[in-house]
Amino acid sequence: MAAVVHLNRKLVLEEAKRVSDGAGGYVETWVRLGTLWASIRSGSGSTTSEAFLTLSKVAMKIIVRAAPVGSQRRPKPGQRFIEGGRVFTILAVSETDALGHYLTCTAREEVTS
Template sequence: MTAIGRLSQRLVLERPVAVGDGAGGRVETFAALGEVWAEIVPAGAAEREIAGRLDGVASHRIAIRHRGDVRGGMRFVAADGRVFRILATFDADGRRRRLVCVAEEEGR
């Protein structure tokens, strides 16, 4: 259980949106859904082959107040520019008080 005082990081929650590219195709971009207070806890790191080369991937557990609209494929963006891609979410204690998001940090 995450104590309310530990939700000390301000993040913007974004959802993917497909928009026209002007040439008949579509491009995926992100639209802000709002800001949330969060606790970010590093969960591990690994190497993964991406486009034929090894790349480091940092994973995190991000706890926020419970929301029913958070899904895998969305992302959090921090004020310092860090981006966390949400892979999965779960209600850790089943009481709909906190939502834990398993996320990977992009571009680090």
């Protein structure tokens, strides 16, 4: 019997787009693709310090409803989820269950202090 998935977090899915800066270069901006309900499970974390800056990284498993390959609603590595001021960078995406009802996004949350 499959585990019950509680999609109780509302996340915004974003993708990076290059936009001309008018001087022959470009600026990277984030474009909203949609809102997905998700379940978030935190994993282990690590902290590094460099020159008055501390960076904390936490591994996350984010589960969302599946969408067909090629759909704008299907997360991909390199995209990110936003929840308020929190940012979750998507590292990998795989099917969670044998029937393909859910996707597991391996993500990383980084916080500087």
